[in-house]
Amino acid sequence: MSVNRPAAVIVLAAGEGTRMKSKLPKVLHELNGRSMLGHVLAAARELDPQNSVVVVGHARDQVRAHLEEVAPEATTAVQEEQNGTGHAVRMAIEDMAAMGTELSGTVVLTCGDTPLLRGSTLSELVAAHDKEGNAVTVLSARVPDPQGYGRIVRDAGGDFTGIVEHADATPEQHAIDEINSGMYAFDGALLSEVVQRLSTDNAKGEEYVTDAVALLRGDGHRVGAWAADDWHEVQGVNNRVQLSEARRVLNDRLLTEHMLAGVTVVDPATTWVDAQVTIGPDTVLEPGTRLMGATTVGEDAVVGPRADLRDTVVGAGATVSETTADRAEIGPGTTVGPYTYLRPGTRLAERTKAGAFVEVKNSNVGTGSKIPHLTYVGDADIGEGSNIGCSSVFVNYDGVSKSRSVIGDHVRIGSDNTIVAPVHVGDGAYSGAGTVVRDDVPPGALAVSEGHRQRNVEGWTRRKRPGTASAEAADKADRHRADDEQ
Numbered sequence: 001m002s003v004n005r006p007a008a009v010i011v012l013a014a015g016e017g018t019r020m021k022s023k024l025p026k027v028l029h030e031l032n033g034r035s036m037l038g039h040v041l042a043a044a045r046e047l048d049p050q051n052s053v054v055v056v057g058h059a060r061d062q063v064r065a066h067l068e069e070v071a072p073e074a075t076t077a078v079q080e081e082q083n084g085t086g087h088a089v090r091m092a093i094e095d096m097a098a099m100g101t102e103l104s105g106t107v108v109l110t111c112g113d114t115p116l117l118r119g120s121t122l123s124e125l126v127a128a129h130d131k132e133g134n135a136v137t138v139l140s141a142r143v144p145d146p147q148g149y150g151r152i153v154r155d156a157g158g159d160f161t162g163i164v165e166h167a168d169a170t171p172e173q174h175a176i177d178e179i180n181s182g183m184y185a186f187d188g189a190l191l192s193e194v195v196q197r198l199s200t201d202n203a204k205g206e207e208y209v210t211d212a213v214a215l216l217r218g219d220g221h222r223v224g225a226w227a228a229d230d231w232h233e234v235q236g237v238n239n240r241v242q243l244s245e246a247r248r249v250l251n252d253r254l255l256t257e258h259m260l261a262g263v264t265v266v267d268p269a270t271t272w273v274d275a276q277v278t279i280g281p282d283t284v285l286e287p288g289t290r291l292m293g294a295t296t297v298g299e300d301a302v303v304g305p306r307a308d309l310r311d312t313v314v315g316a317g318a319t320v321s322e323t324t325a326d327r328a329e330i331g332p333g334t335t336v337g338p339y340t341y342l343r344p345g346t347r348l349a350e351r352t353k354a355g356a357f358v359e360v361k362n363s364n365v366g367t368g369s370k371i372p373h374l375t376y377v378g379d380a381d382i383g384e385g386s387n388i389g390c391s392s393v394f395v396n397y398d399g400v401s402k403s404r405s406v407i408g409d410h411v412r413i414g415s416d417n418t419i420v421a422p423v424h425v426g427d428g429a430y431s432g433a434g435t436v437v438r439d440d441v442p443p444g445a446l447a448v449s450e451g452h453r454q455r456n457v458e459g460w461t462r463r464k465r466p467g468t469a470s471a472e473a474a475d476k477a478d479r480h481r482a483d484d485e486q
Helices: 036-045 060-070 085-098 119-132 188-197 209-218 240-260 460-464 469-485
Strands: 008-013 052-056 075-078 106-111 136-142 151-154 160-164 178-187 223-227 290-292 308-310 323-326 340-342 353-361 370-378 380-382 393-395 405-407 418-420 423-425 446-450 453-457
Touching: 008 036, 008 085, 036 052, 036 060, 036 106, 036 119, 052 060, 052 085, 060 075, 075 085, 085 188, 085 209, 106 119, 106 188, 119 136, 119 178, 119 223, 136 209, 160 209, 160 223, 178 188, 178 209, 178 223, 188 209, 209 223, 370 380, 418 423, 446 460, 460 469
Parallel strands: 008 052, 008 106, 052 075, 136 223, 290 308, 308 323, 323 340, 340 353, 353 370, 370 393, 380 405, 393 418, 405 423
Antiparallel strands: 106 178, 136 178, 151 160, 151 178, 446 453
């Protein structure tokens, strides 16, 4: 939906949120890969506002630091004392005025604890506001339990006439299920004027933005209310129970979007995805899978069961089961798992394998290479078509610094090997079972351990494995070396 670009979006995020029982500010509590505040700002960003202002108060430095990471385009206004929603809006407007910002256009007011709010809903609110030419349009919703909410009062013709707070409502008004969400679209110029007139003549001695609605109507301006289709979107989160409920609603929404786009989710009840995750069509998510952060999964992949992937890239046609991966790259057609741990900096090329009980960290594994089982590979570069034998360990840390190992193309590392970095194993080389590789191994050689010494059997691959890819790789490397020496 195309709407006029709002002059500003103001997000109220100054409260402490004592019912969360947490050291963390309420709006920074996370669900599906974003803070509550981050979700609200992502929805607001779809409006492309000229200004985004977050009103901060409690733990303002912590909230500001978070904003620098997730919404650097947003500025902040400080509400030193939490003196009501109207006071918070006034602080934001006065800050913008001090910076020379004139609010000639629509101003959207949102709350930082409504993580289920959609950008499309805000767009529809602004469109309705502009179409009706309102001074203010209240975002409302029809809820199954309106207890505690201000009610939207309409006349016999269905036109909005005002908001009555729950405590002031008559028995007939208590039966109204349309509630005030606390979010609005205002005419910016009128809002700038009316917030200066808000009274503190109430039980709490605070300035309420709801009073601005009554004041504008009293001035003869047109006011209205527009109801969101999904009442969940306007629900505020005030405690951990509500946070878990919002997380489930949001996760179901995200999974539904992926399924409608061609992704198979075998068990939605045990599958979790973050808001920034992308998944290609015809991919299958098996039970117990969590895709977190900016994880990207290509088409025709199978992920799970019981896979936890964070900020990881999974190529088309890959299979990843019972795996934990963090900031890793898994190439097309690659097989990972079960019980595999891919740590940051892992890059598995096309058609590779990292099998059962394998851990890989900060390493590059070339096309078609395999690390089948019970192996640790750290700080290594492995070429194409190589195989790392069972129970091998890349010893990359000497207690002071870390070093890299290089394994060439079509290398066969025997079982129970220890690769002591820094070391280079040439193309087409082999190593015997139980070998401790401390020195470089020439192309095509067989490395074996004799006591505490390593012995390299030159030309072993050519003699014992003729016609294999390893022998061809060793011959090619020997030719290159001979050319270099001429």
